[in-house]
Amino acid sequence: MHPTLRYLSGRLLTTALVVVGAVTLLFALTLLVPGNPASVLLGPRATPEAVAALAERMGLDRPLHERLLMFFGQVATGNLGTDVISGRPILTMVMEVLPFTVTLTIAAIGLAVLVGVPLGCYAATNPGSRGDRVAAVLSVSFIAMPNFVVAIFLLLIFSIWLDWLPVLGAGEPGDVLDQLVRLILPSVSLALGWVGYIARLMRSSLLEVLGEPYIRTARAFGIPDRKIVYKYALKNAAIPTVAILGLGVGRLLGGAIFAEIIFARPGIGTLVYDAILTRNYPVVQAGVLVVVLLFVLTNLLVDLSYAWLDPRLRPQKGVA
Amino acid sequence: MDTTYSRRSVLRTGAILGGAAALPFGFTGQAFAARDRLTVRVVRDIQNLDPANRVSFIEGNVIRAVCQRLISFKPGTFEWEPDAAKTITQVSPTLIEFELKPGQMFHGGYGELTAEDVKFSFERFRQPGPDGKPHQYAKDWEALDRVEVTGTHTGRIHLKTPAPAIWLVTLPDGSGALVSKKAFEALGDKVKNTLIGSGPYTFAEWQPNQRIVLKANPDWKGPKMAFNEIVLRPVQDPKTAELAYRSGELDFTVIEPTGAKDMARVANTKVISQDSINFVWIGINVEKPPFDNPKVREAIRKAIDVDQVILAAYNGAVGRAKALVAPGLLGHWADAPVHKRDVAGAKALLAEAGHGGGFKAKLTLLNRPAYQTAGVVVQALLAEVGIDLQLEVLDGGSFWSAGNGDAGKNLDLSIQRFGGKADPAFQTQWFVSEQVGVWNWQRWKNPEFDRLYAAAASTIDSNERARLYIEMQKLMDQSAAYIWLTHEVNVFASRSWLKPAILPNGDDLQFDKFTDA
Numbered sequence: 001m002h003p004t005l006r007y008l009s010g011r012l013l014t015t016a017l018v019v020v021g022a023v024t025l026l027f028a029l030t031l032l033v034p035g036n037p038a039s040v041l042l043g044p045r046a047t048p049e050a051v052a053a054l055a056e057r058m059g060l061d062r063p064l065h066e067r068l069l070m071f072f073g074q075v076a077t078g079n080l081g082t083d084v085i086s087g088r089p090i091l092t093m094v095m096e097v098l099p100f101t102v103t104l105t106i107a108a109i110g111l112a113v114l115v116g117v118p119l120g121c122y123a124a125t126n127p128g129s130r131g132d133r134v135a136a137v138l139s140v141s142f143i144a145m146p147n148f149v150v151a152i153f154l155l156l157i158f159s160i161w162l163d164w165l166p167v168l169g170a171g172e173p174g175d176v177l178d179q180l181v182r183l184i185l186p187s188v189s190l191a192l193g194w195v196g197y198i199a200r201l202m203r204s205s206l207l208e209v210l211g212e213p214y215i216r217t218a219r220a221f222g223i224p225d226r227k228i229v230y231k232y233a234l235k236n237a238a239i240p241t242v243a244i245l246g247l248g249v250g251r252l253l254g255g256a257i258f259a260e261i262i263f264a265r266p267g268i269g270t271l272v273y274d275a276i277l278t279r280n281y282p283v284v285q286a287g288v289l290v291v292v293l294l295f296v297l298t299n300l301l302v303d304l305s306y307a308w309l310d311p312r313l314r315p316q317k318g319v320a
Numbered sequence: 321m322d323t324t325y326s327r328r329s330v331l332r333t334g335a336i337l338g339g340a341a342a343l344p345f346g347f348t349g350q351a352f353a354a355r356d357r358l359t360v361r362v363v364r365d366i367q368n369l370d371p372a373n374r375v376s377f378i379e380g381n382v383i384r385a386v387c388q389r390l391i392s393f394k395p396g397t398f399e400w401e402p403d404a405a406k407t408i409t410q411v412s413p414t415l416i417e418f419e420l421k422p423g424q425m426f427h428g429g430y431g432e433l434t435a436e437d438v439k440f441s442f443e444r445f446r447q448p449g450p451d452g453k454p455h456q457y458a459k460d461w462e463a464l465d466r467v468e469v470t471g472t473h474t475g476r477i478h479l480k481t482p483a484p485a486i487w488l489v490t491l492p493d494g495s496g497a498l499v500s501k502k503a504f505e506a507l508g509d510k511v512k513n514t515l516i517g518s519g520p521y522t523f524a525e526w527q528p529n530q531r532i533v534l535k536a537n538p539d540w541k542g543p544k545m546a547f548n549e550i551v552l553r554p555v556q557d558p559k560t561a562e563l564a565y566r567s568g569e570l571d572f573t574v575i576e577p578t579g580a581k582d583m584a585r586v587a588n589t590k591v592i593s594q595d596s597i598n599f600v601w602i603g604i605n606v607e608k609p610p611f612d613n614p615k616v617r618e619a620i621r622k623a624i625d626v627d628q629v630i631l632a633a634y635n636g637a638v639g640r641a642k643a644l645v646a647p648g649l650l651g652h653w654a655d656a657p658v659h660k661r662d663v664a665g666a667k668a669l670l671a672e673a674g675h676g677g678g679f680k681a682k683l684t685l686l687n688r689p690a691y692q693t694a695g696v697v698v699q700a701l702l703a704e705v706g707i708d709l710q711l712e713v714l715d716g717g718s719f720w721s722a723g724n725g726d727a728g729k730n731l732d733l734s735i736q737r738f739g740g741k742a743d744p745a746f747q748t749q750w751f752v753s754e755q756v757g758v759w760n761w762q763r764w765k766n767p768e769f770d771r772l773y774a775a776a777a778s779t780i781d782s783n784e785r786a787r788l789y790i791e792m793q794k795l796m797d798q799s800a801a802y803i804w805l806t807h808e809v810n811v812f813a814s815r816s817w818l819k820p821a822i823l824p825n826g827d828d829l830q831f832d833k834f835t836d837a
Binding site for chain 2 (some may be wrong): 053054056086087088093096099151155157159160163166167168169170173193261262263264266267270271274276277278279
């Protein structure tokens with residue numbers, strides 16, 4: 001088998017195992033959480049008969065291993081079942097909100113890269129300068145500030161005081177401009193911490209690469225600094241940042257929940273959060289499954305991108 | 321590194337940033353733009369619009385705007401008036417006759433509302449659902465025997481037993497919603513998220529977790545609706561709702577009582593504060609030692625200064641409750657005793673009960689700020705009489721299951737809050753013996769209370785009913801298992817041009833009766 005194919009199939013197998021492990025762990029956790037899902041869902045007006053009936057409809061009367069097997073069976077057939085409360089297919093519920101979370105994540109990570117990488121490059125190419133010190137203070141401040149605090153401040157400044165940007169929702173369907181405008185504050189509030197991380201990481205890795213012998217050689221050949229930094233050094237210095245981005249996308253997918261709640265946006269985070277509060281486990285499982293899938297796929301892509309960034313990391317024939 | 325900034329690059333960057341900054345202008349304040357659209361916050365998204373299986377008041381508010389009932393509440397009160405019914409009469413304790421107004425059409429081309437639809441709408445509560453299980457609100461029509469259709473627009477509701485509460489709890493509420501038999505048969509399971517009614521608003525659009533749109537029914541023959549469109553926006557976080565209101569994206573929202581003063585300063589805003597009929601109390605598990613000793617329960621009641629607890633928890637925004645049924649409702653016990661704090665008396669009772677040295681106990685409560693503050697105050701007050709109280713703060717999912725089944729035997733004290741309805745039969749139903757292990761977390765069983773409850777539920781005479789409910793509250797008071805805190809207050813922020821219609825329980829909004837003041 002071609003080394004790349006072998007590498008890829010190995011990674012895919014690991015990915016599948018991670019997904020199975022995560023979902024099994026989640027199932028086990030549902031045992032530890034107190035609260036009868038049926039009575040929580042039906043609320044104080046529910047009769048014992050209605051609670052028992054709902055518990056049966058949710059499959060809560062079956063043993064855990066049976067429910068787990070049933071869930072994997074549903075996943076395998078692409079049918080995650082029907083939500084007992086709304087009567088809607090769970091897969092539809094998840095797929096309806098998934099684009100909002102993915103868009104928010106991409107916007108946030110994109111913004112973090114667009115700001116963080118140049119900030120890190122500037123700091124690395126001007127070490128010890130006033131700009132470097134300012135960038136350091138800004139980066140650490142961004143990292144230290146909790147996202148929800150940033151979100152509230154952004155809302156106060158841009159929505160209330162300046163009245164520039166709206167507070168609620170994801171925008172009118174079909175109105176791209178409205179959707180973009182309503183994406184600004186949530187994505188900035190999510191991105192700010194990552195700007196700091198990426199800037200600090202970029203600075204340190206670029207400084208390290210700029211001290212490598214091949215860079216000194218390039219300078220000795222009289223190649224302009226700008227070309228050395230952006231053509232030769234940046235690509236190698238980017239590897240740790242790309243690795244962090246892979247984790248970042250995963251964390252943002254799961255962590256977008258606070259932005260979704262504060263900005264009242266639909267998304268996987270709010271779907272899962274609401275489902276946890278009501279112990280609606282089938283929806284929780286479906287939501288978490290999708291997040292886990294996206295997380296492991298992103299990391300798979302990141303792993304594969306190492307090879308593109310650094311030929312030394314490409315799978316070789318005869319090398320395990 | 322050669323890094324230079326030319327005048328051109330600086331100007332270009334500035335133009336981009338300026339453009340980006342200017343871009344959003346005009347996107348806020350949409351709620352101000354046209355008065356024919358009203359934007360209202362709902363605290364969560366709708367889940368099931370089938371009247372028999374609605375989840376809570378969120379769905380109920382939508383159902384009542386879209387579906388007519390035989391009778392409906394007048395704006396902001398629990399007084400009813402005919403709605404779809406031209407006439408409706410209680411002929412005998414178990415017989416109600418009605419005549420529908422002619423020409424009331426269902427939305428979506430499902431034809432005219434007839435007595436057959438009334439029969440279908442009510443009798444389905446007593447029949448099992450498609451999966452053979454009972455409907456969630458089946459109990460609302462427990463007394464129903466059958467609906468007899470006597471003509472296209474006339475019929476009779478036969479009851480198995482007298483049920484005066486259906487005039488306030490069932491007929492004018494979600495369980496009295498008149499649905500189209502034809503639509504239910506055509507839509508099947510889709511009735512959970514499609515609503516066909518004959519009311520003043522149509523269920524026009526639902527984007528899950530984004531918005532629900534109600535549009536004025538063009539075929540509506542009643543008074544013209546004040547708004548062509550009512551948009552309901554699910555906003556969970558109260559602070560976000562407050563900011564969205566301030567930015568003009570919402571016209572009406574429930575707010576925290578503690579935020580009322582700040583919101584009143586917002587331009588074009590009126591803050592509406594109305595006493596509620598809900599009830600918050602500290603319950604004591606009478607089965608578990610040492611609380612099985614009435615002297616211990618009485619000592620705890622004497623040790624707690626209710627005024628101090630609610631002042632701290634609600635910032636002085638609510639009044640004190642003296643009994644279960646709130647003022648203004650039938651069965652309110654106006655002369656209920658106001659228990660004053662008496663530390664010496666509490667210590668003496670504990671000593672008499674053999675607990676002079678105090679003991680450890682647990683207070684289970686929901687993780688809402690008001691209850692947590694109340695818990696801390698109660699903890700401090702009980703410490704003075706030697707009771708070492710631990711707080712068990714739980715999220716909604718865990719809390720609302722804490723008293724279920726055998727788990728409830730482990731409860732000591734708990735802070736609970738139940739919503740109220742217009743009839744005391746609703747408020748008192750949770751405290752009967754058969755509710756032990758369900759919602760009677762005090763596990764207090766009193767055969768006389770149960771007897772009075774059954775008698776009151778089937779008594780037609782209002783004065784007699786009131787007397788029975790007061791007797792029941794006296795028994796609760798004698799048990800010392802209930803320390804009533806407050807009936808709460810409902811606070812809303814509303815545009816000054818809006819005249820909302822809110823039923824006294826504060827949860828039930830009458831969208832069809834919202835007007836432009």
